[in-house]
Amino acid sequence: MFIKASVLIALAVAVAARPETPSYSPSAHPAPSYSPPSPSYNAPTHDVPAQYNTQYVVNDEYSGNNYGHQENRDGYNTQGTYYVQLPDGRLQKVTYYVDGESGYVAEVTYEGEAQYPAYQPAPSTSYQPAPSPSYA
Template identity: 65%
Template sequence: MQIPVFLSLVAVAVALPQYGYAPAHYRHAPSYHVNVPANYNYDWAVRDGFFGNDYGHQESRDGYNTQGSYYVQLPDGRLQEVTYYVDGDSGFIANVNYKGQAQYPQPAYRPTPSYHPAPTYG
């Protein structure tokens, strides 16, 4: 019983990193700068002619001022565009616009065949 316990302790000791290892109470916690205002800018877009998908998003932020826009191709053929901004405590202010006319194509009329039961003799 003593040999397996001894071998497992040796295996643990060999697996520990030899350099740079320090107990948890000696490690320094990472410092975060909480008072640094956010600052970013990004955009992306998708245009897929096969399926008719057309959508994208753009946003930029500098401190408490955020502004951006996004758009999406609707199933009725219109393009919906939303521009928005947030400035401090103003909340989310959005402006929604549509481009194009909504189209609802009617399927071609095809009369259904009329079936009559076959006569029975007997």
């Protein structure tokens, strides 16, 4: 009898010591929320339409590089020109404009005549060892 009572007491103590099982209820836990931080500086505004005029020119006689670009922009209207010296001697020129409704519209023209010089192979080179010194 003593053993039965000991087992019953041990079983009662074990049941009493058992932790409560939490029940989950979605309404008991609010949904996480996120709001992005606001900038601590004055963010730039884009209310003012873009306005600029820019250009560059490269003309290097030694290397033969000859190209450039010029562009004006006022709000949504942009116009400009760029050009490049082609290997055949012509100058390729692109004149363009862009506005909000028509998109990019370009006209390509060429100045000069294409030149194709006759092929002339490079002179052949052959290795000739230097003469050995003579000790007389």
